[in-house]
Amino acid sequence: MKKPVIKYNLEISHGTSYGLEEAAALLECLKDNAPSCGKKVKQFEEEFADYCGVSFALAVTSATAGLYLAGIAAGIGPGDEVITTPISWIATSAAFAALGGVVVFADVDPITLNIDPQKIKEKIGEKTKAIVPVHLYGRCCRMDRIMKIADEHGLIVIEDCAHNPGGEYKGKRSGSMGHMGVFSFHQQKNMSTLGEGGMVTTADRVLFEKVISYRSLCCRIYGDSQKYLSIDEDVYPMNRKYWWMHFDDTGYNFRMTDAQAAVGIEQLKKLDENNRKRRVLAEALTRKLEGIKGLSLPGDDPEGNHTFHLYVIQIEDDFPVNKTDFMWELYTVKGIKAWSHYMPIHLTGPFRKQGHSEGECPVAENAFNKYVTLPIHPELTMEAIDYMAECVRELGKG
Ligand SMILES: Cc1ncc(COP(=O)(O)O)c(C=O)c1O
Numbered sequence: 001m002k003k004p005v006i007k008y009n010l011e012i013s014h015g016t017s018y019g020l021e022e023a024a025a026l027l028e029c030l031k032d033n034a035p036s037c038g039k040k041v042k043q044f045e046e047e048f049a050d051y052c053g054v055s056f057a058l059a060v061t062s063a064t065a066g067l068y069l070a071g072i073a074a075g076i077g078p079g080d081e082v083i084t085t086p087i088s089w090i091a092t093s094a095a096f097a098a099l100g101g102v103v104v105f106a107d108v109d110p111i112t113l114n115i116d117p118q119k120i121k122e123k124i125g126e127k128t129k130a131i132v133p134v135h136l137y138g139r140c141c142r143m144d145r146i147m148k149i150a151d152e153h154g155l156i157v158i159e160d161c162a163h164n165p166g167g168e169y170k171g172k173r174s175g176s177m178g179h180m181g182v183f184s185f186h187q188q189k190n191m192s193t194l195g196e197g198g199m200v201t202t203a204d205r206v207l208f209e210k211v212i213s214y215r216s217l218c219c220r221i222y223g224d225s226q227k228y229l230s231i232d233e234d235v236y237p238m239n240r241k242y243w244w245m246h247f248d249d250t251g252y253n254f255r256m257t258d259a260q261a262a263v264g265i266e267q268l269k270k271l272d273e274n275n276r277k278r279r280v281l282a283e284a285l286t287r288k289l290e291g292i293k294g295l296s297l298p299g300d301d302p303e304g305n306h307t308f309h310l311y312v313i314q315i316e317d318d319f320p321v322n323k324t325d326f327m328w329e330l331y332t333v334k335g336i337k338a339w340s341h342y343m344p345i346h347l348t349g350p351f352r353k354q355g356h357s358e359g360e361c362p363v364a365e366n367a368f369n370k371y372v373t374l375p376i377h378p379e380l381t382m383e384a385i386d387y388m389a390e391c392v393r394e395l396g397k398g
Contacts, residue, residue: 007335008384010375015188015309016267016274017379025262037216037255044261045199047268048183051166052175054201056208059256059264060215063162063184063198067095067132069254070180070200073210074130074156076101083123084132084160085115086344086364092134092160093345097354102127105346107361111299112136113312113371116363117145124153133178134160137298137341138190138278138307140169143177150178158182161201165190166275168305175201180211185260190275190309191267193260214251277378278308281385285311285374288389292396294319296370310341313392314370320398323372334391339373 029040041059049057060066076082078100084092086105093103106119115133131150133141143159150157157178161167165183167174175181183189185197202208256264286297296314300306315323323340330336344364346356358365374388 001332004332004335006337008381008387009377009379010335010384010388011337015186015377016190016192016270017377018263019266019270021266021269022263025266026259029259029262032258034257034259036257038258040258040261040265041256044256044264044268047265048199049201051268051271052173052181052201054176054181054203056202056205058200058208058211058215059261060198060200060254061256062186062196062254063160063182064091064095065252065254066182066184066198066200067091067158067160068098069211069214069252070158070182070207071096071099071101071130072214073180073207074158076129079127080129081125081127082130082132083120083128085134085136086346086361087113087136087342087367088134088160088345089162089342090345090348090350091162092132093351096130096132097350101129103345103351103354104128105356105361105364107363108136108367110363110367111296112139113364113367114139114141115146117142117149120146121149124149124155128153128155130156130158132158132160134162135164135167135174137312138164138167138309139298139301140164140167140174140177140304142303143169143172147177156180162186162189163309164307166271166305167307170303175199176203179204180207185264185267190278190307191264191271193256193264193267197256197260197264214249215254216251274378275305275307278376279306281376281378281380281382282306282308282311284382284385285376285389288385289313289392292319292393295392295396308376311374311376312341312371313374314367315372316370319396321395323370326395327372329395330391336388336391337375340368340371341373344368 045057076099081104082096082101083104104123106123109116159178159181161174161181162184164174181201183199185193187195294316327338330338
């Protein structure tokens, strides 16, 4: 098949875009010989922590690495159960499985597709150690209910904020509501640090010290950790005191580079405006799609601040074509790259091998037959939104 020509920039591979500000920041960094985890990383961490309203932020190589470190900090080990959603990118579950944790899937709300707090409650058992809600597509989970459940059972909450830097729920920023938050700066996300990157946030010093200890190989540092935050050079004075004798475990290399952080600082400055553009585009698209029979739209978020990382609709049974045909037609005929986020994690190969199967999360499984991601990113024009709405409306006529 000849590859279709994508029209009006209607693909979803643009999470964000870079400008002259990022280019200038990179140039400055090159003048400094583009170090590993240096002063730019520290500045990025401080500004990101401030932005989220937490005391600590730690820059890492990806959200997957961040989730892994958060899992270590939460004390997840072999046999410990972690309750999370079946609808997310597989990294949300894989990070905990890699630590030997047992992933338990709690079904989702059929409208928002976010994890359902009631279903979390039903899955809590003696071995449960943590809850990992994902603010799916950019809409925050019902964090007040989730935190109440966690408090009642003494569980750690790790927010997966990969989809919503800058998102809010009842006035609180994502990454500040759980015990830890984990962000992704992959190229498709609302902000990026040169294609890959991530951040762990927390208000808890003890958790932070654990996370920072494992970011660098052999880096369990005793004493006043405040002196040693982020800048590896700061550890230098310890060299003279044989600081490596104080390690009590091996760690990893999940350090972000200064070049990535320099770009991240500029991206953070643009985040609110880019999120605003996403919202304006999403609201316009929703208005234009309203009234099409058999289509469920994402709707607004009265309790929060949807960051529209992804714009996801559901193709109901009374729509003239099914999900597969809908996506195929949009791509091949109209030049619009629609997608399906995501394959329910419990039905993926690695989790089937662990005994998960159909019927475990019926709401998510049913939704999988219906959800379609339409392109949304700050570079889209209103002309593109008009075109997309027109194409969908046409398909709705059968
Ligand atoms: C919800 C969610 N969590 C975690 C991740 C992993 O992010 P990263 O690619 O930075 O490891 C992703 C990436 O797509 C994601 O969508």
